[in-house]
Amino acid sequence: MPVKLVWLALFFLLWAVVFLVVPRDRIVNLLLPSFLGGTVVALVVNLIGASVLGLWRFPVALVPVLGIPLFFLLAYMPAMLLFLHYWDHLPGGSTEKVLYLITFSLANTVLAYFALSLGYVVFIRWNLLYFFLLALALYGLVALLFFAPGVRAVLRKI
Structure with a gap:
């Protein structure tokens, strides 16, 4: 696959997974x-x-936005949709949510590893541990924000 098309392929692959596993109303x-x-x-x-x-x-990048591939950015939307959908439906308490958060962040890090090893991204002063910790922090923050009762009420009105 041409290097320019890898982020576009990831974008479409993630949306295909979303449409296969997430109900339309969700x-x-x-x-x-x-x-x-x-x-x-x-x-x-x-x-x-x-x-x-x-x-x-x-x-x-096929379509760069300030040096960042547009479809790389857009691929985070279906990834986040999958994350939020399953976060909201996890049985049990905080232990399950922490394990899910770690697993999802680790899956993102594995994707980053393949992107790095195939030359789709180049780490200059960055590494996979930093990537994992950043993913963990960002997914955790997003889950806390979007599932807080006040934020959830505002989003339902939109």
């Missing part, structure tokens, strides 16, 4: 939170990490 309910918690957060983090601080870079 997709509609989680569109805004997944856009804000996925694409917008990914844009901010990558603008700071890649464009401002130069911690990593993307050698090639």
Whole structure:
């Protein structure tokens, strides 16, 4: 697969998974939170990490946005939708949620490892441990924010 198309393929693959496993009404309910918690957060983090601080870079992009592949950013929306959907349906208490958070962050880190080893992203002053810890913090923060009662009530009105 041409390097320029890898993020586009990931974007479509993740949306295919969403449409296969998430009920349609949940997709509609989680569109805004997944856009804000996925694409917008990914844009901010990558603008700071890649464009401002130069911690990593993307050698090639089909449609670059300040040096960041557009479909890489957009792929975080279905990923966040999957995360939020299952977070809300986890049985049990906080132990299950912490394990799910760690597992999802680890899955993101494995994807980053493959992207790194195939040359789709280059870490300059960054590494996979930092990536994992950042994913853990961001997914945890998004889950806390979007499942707080006040935020949830506001999102239902939109």
